[in-house]
Amino acid sequence: MSVVDELPGAAHLVLADGVVHLDPEPAVLEAMLEGRARQQRTRFLNFESTIRPRISLVRRLVAFTNEYPWEWAPGEVEAFFDHLRTRRPGRPLTLSTARNYQNDLRLFFDYVTDARYGWPATCRERFGQAPVQVLHEWNTVTHTSGYEGAAERRPLTYDEVQGLFDAADGRVEEIRKRGRKGSLAALRDAMVLKAVYAYGLRRQEACGLDLCDLRRNPKVAAYGRFGAVFVRHGKASKGGPPKRRTVLTVPEMDWIVDVLDQYVAEVRPAFLPGKHPAFWITERRGRMSLRRLNDAFEAARRSADLPEELDLHSLRHSYVTHLIEFGYPEKFVQDQVGHAYASTTAIYSHVSDEYRNRLLLRSLQARHGDLWEQET
Structure with a gap:
């Protein structure tokens, strides 16, 4: 048997x-999906976040068309996406989600139409027809823009950031005045939101921090053990491990040093964490979950009466934008937030008119010197 015949996910x-199935179509479909899963596992793709959703998408297409992959033509897939666009009034399928779905299905068709895996021959022998690629340039979303997220999603202004933090702090005082339980958790929530902003962290990165991830920066000894944080659970490339990086504490946000110092010295010990390594500890002495972090932001956002479209990730956008407005080079900002490409960092930045006017004024003064200063 050749090496090609032994490809993970091959039909045989x-x-x-020698097994004769009473209902051969479902049996071949299940084998096809298992083969596709095997093929992806050999690439070390994550099962829960990547493989399972891709397999589920194929099952949804099967259920919609009431047909099998070897029977599909472009019309069935196009009708499926038309259905996805119109099935939820007021909640349309976003452009980026549609492209991801189409890319996942295109990869599935690449797999089942590849002769090396044996599915074309198997389907032709058993059902008289073979699967074909049904997604092409003329019936898929064209990528014309670097950013396709919701236009409403944006960074917070400086005043909005301050309002959010004031609201989070205010919740602590409100709970204390009412004599209710939960003031300690509310204080922790206020602190973690400030850390997310001060270091431009993703949800998983913030929740994955351990106490040992605090770092000293020998160049800024005054910050003590809070000169940087070591991110070990950065966003991974598909098939790769989580990316790691060290995020330095910048002088414009050195207020976070006092916040973290209070948390480590007073707040965290009050949760009685024992030997638990997590930095952000819950009332049940466990690690803070992604949902709990989202809830903390939503509670503060509502208290601050900020727009509903702002979410926790908007703090990361704010961090990128504000670092650029502080005058940090783009490469420094890119390294701080862990972007592989500068173009991604550029998408995150939405500098204010005031900042652009400062740059314009600086350019005019450099070009015209004293003459421009006299005219203004």
């Missing part, structure tokens, strides 16, 4: 020889 590896 997931279909039992």
Whole structure:
């Protein structure tokens, strides 16, 4: 048997020889999906976040068309996406989600139409027809813009950031005045939101921090053990491990040093964490969950009466934008937030008119010197 015949996901590896199925179509479909899962596992893709959703998408297409992959034509797939666009009034399928779905299905069709895996021959032998690629340039979303997220999603202004933090702090005092439980958790929530902004962290990065991830910066000894944080759970590339980076504490946000110092010295010990390594500890002495972090932001956002479209990730956008407005080079900002490409960092930045006017004024003064200063 050739090496090609032994490719993970090949038809003969997931279909039992000599077995006659009473209902062959579902049996071949299940073998096809198992083969696709095997093929992706060999690339070390994550099952829960990548493989399972891709397999589920194929099942949704099967259920919608009431047909099998070897029977699909472009019309069935196009009708499926038209259905997705219109099934939820007021909640349309976003452009980026549609492209991701189409890319996932295109990859599935690449797999089942590749002769090396044996599915074309198997389907032709058993059902008289073979699967074909049904997604092409003329019936898929064209990528024309670097950013396709909701236009309403934006960074917070400086006043909005301050309002959010004031609201989070205010919740602590409100709970204390009412004599209710939860003031300690509310204080922790206020502190974690400030840390997310001060270091431009993603949700998983913030929740994944351990106490040992605090770092000293020998160049800024005054910050003590809070000169930087070591992110070990950065966003991974598909098939790769989580990316790591060290995020330095910048002088414009050195107020976070006092916040973290109070948390480590007073707040965290009050949760009685024992030997638990997590930095952000819950009332049940466990690690803060992604949902709990989202809830903390939503509670503060509502208290601050900020627009509903702002979410926790908007703090990361704010961090990028504000670092650029502080005058940090783009490469420094890119390294701080862990972007592989500068173009991604550029998408995150939405500098204010005031900042652009300062740059314009600086350019005019450099070009015209004293003459421009006299005219203004």
